[in-house]
Amino acid sequence: MIYEGKSLKLTRLPKLLQTTVSLEEPLFPDTSKKILGIFESLLQQGLISQKQYSYLVGSQPPRPRYFYLLPKIHKPADKWIVPHRMPPGRPIVSDCGSESYGAAEYLDFFFSPLSKLHPSYIRDTQHFLDNIQNIRIKEPCFLFTMDVASLYTNIEIPLGMAAIKRCLEAHLVEGRPDKELLELLHLNLTLNDFEFNGSYYLQVKGTAMGKRFAPAYANIYMTEWEQTVFQKCRKLPQHYFRYLDDIWEVGTHLEEDFQNFVEELNSHHASIRVEPTISKTAVDFLDTTTFKGPDFEQTGILATKVFFKPTDTHALLHKHSHHPKHVFRGIVKSQLLRLLRFIQLVFYCEVYYLGNKLSKYFKNYNKTSYHCAVEPVTPASLSLSQHK
Structure with missing residues (x-):
């Protein structure tokens, strides 16, 4: 059009x-x-x-x-x-x-x-994070995501x-x-x-x-598609998870092997094609970014943070909306908890840094949203243990 x-x-x-x-x-x-x-x-x-x-x-x-x-x-x-x-x-x-x-x-x-x-089923972002926390990855490896084009x-x-x-x-x-x-x-x-x-x-x-x-129909179809195409693939990814038509994988093979893997997937059914993204350091999946943090070589554990699309204006509720005051406070709290859960934090000082960054983040809401009276965050005011 x-x-x-x-x-x-x-x-x-x-x-x-x-x-x-x-x-x-x-x-x-x-x-x-x-x-x-x-x-x-x-x-x-x-x-x-x-x-x-x-x-x-x-x-x-x-x-x-x-x-x-x-x-x-x-x-x-x-x-x-x-x-x-x-x-x-x-x-x-x-x-x-x-x-x-x-x-x-x-x-x-x-x-x-x-x-x-x-086995590759992912329910939501929290389920995905729970799954990748239990895996250990060794270098060299690639992170990649794939999107099934127009699956439905x-x-x-x-x-x-x-x-x-x-x-x-x-x-x-x-x-x-x-x-x-x-x-x-x-x-x-x-x-x-x-x-x-x-x-x-x-x-x-x-x-x-x-x-x-x-969604369930497409999920069942993709399950059979995976089972049949994987039997033909010469090399499979080390870890593989799928949320409907969005796929997240880790491969320990050469990049050339990954390209061959994608070709095998795209030649399985004429109408089903995947669009891949590959990186040695970080990929976006659902509303998270998984990446190799500073301690990755020692632990083999991927770090995570929240992913925002460029078009995300963070306009959750207009400041003049006639909602009760606790709704506005609840939005601030829920967003704080979301970021705390999604971000892998190693040192407590990072919590302090994150909190003050979020204070500025919420105060940026202006005419299209609302001003949040977020108190300055200190290490004592945030406790990860009580919000997990």
């Missing part, structure tokens, strides 16, 4: 719309009947209660799904669709109130626990369905309606029609952000 004068004209279809076909009329009214039939069958089998049935089918008639974009303002402005004027967009298909909304939530209930069973919309539907089926078969649970789950998943993936700019489209590849089960 680009600007022409003051008007916005669609001259380049968003990536999601490139994996769709046009429709003359919506499909969701007929899809609704199919989903209702599956839920009625589950009700008759006693696998869901009447109350659950009413919740899952939702309000009738359902509304169509709508496509929209979330601007990726964190991307470099010189690489925007219109440099410094229009950022690229993250495709979202809103599923709220649609005929499949309850079905998507029902699928997520069963898929989400299964998506957390793989690049999962081939037959491959995704097969991965889910094998996962269900590998983790059998008595009373779980696997047959109905696969039927609901097939309807969600193959009949995901939506409205955009007054026209209707049918998504024919991948799943859209907006489906409740999408």
